[in-house]
Amino acid sequence: MNHTLPQITLRPMEPEDLDMLYRIENDSELWATGLTTVPYSRYLLHDYIARSTGDIYTDKQVRLMIADECRQVVGMVDLTNFDPKHMRAEIGIVVIGDRRRQGYALSAIDQLLRYARQTLHLHQVYAVVDSSNEAAVELFRKLKFESSSTLCEWLYDGSTYRDALLFQCML
Helix, strand or coil: CCCCCCCCEEEECCHHHHHHHHHHHCCHHHHHHCCCCCCCCHHHHHHHHHHCCCCHHHHCCEEEEEECCCCCEEEEEEEEEEECCCCEEEEEEEECHHHCCCCHHHHHHHHHHHHHHHCCCCCEEEEEEECCCHHHHHHHHHCCCEEEEEEEEEEECCCCEEEEEEEEEEC
């Protein structure tokens, strides 16, 4: 990786991450690219943090907070839809608005890929990306993900269906 990328730490969720999680999960602009269509309460998110084991086999997912060099949370990255039979998982990432386009996502996914390969022994990770999200498409291409197919009219934002690209990375 490029040595000019920001130094980040991926760490498990902590109770003090509740406000950040609340901010991200309830950002309706992000809903079009995910499965969320309703806001989450603080109670529900607090319960989610408390119940998360951090074990991909138990939870079928791993969510990690992205902290910058000053230990400030700038986003989160996760592996979801874990399939233990086929050793694959879907990757998702959110970097908060004012910290985007500064290399945090590139650093975070690079670290997550090493973790997925060396610790979890996954065979592959994949991402479903809105084809009009130029920054995300560029990010996954930089990380050597291959765009294996176009999912036509895959994402719906409430008024328009948009195509998505399926990106895969063999580990």
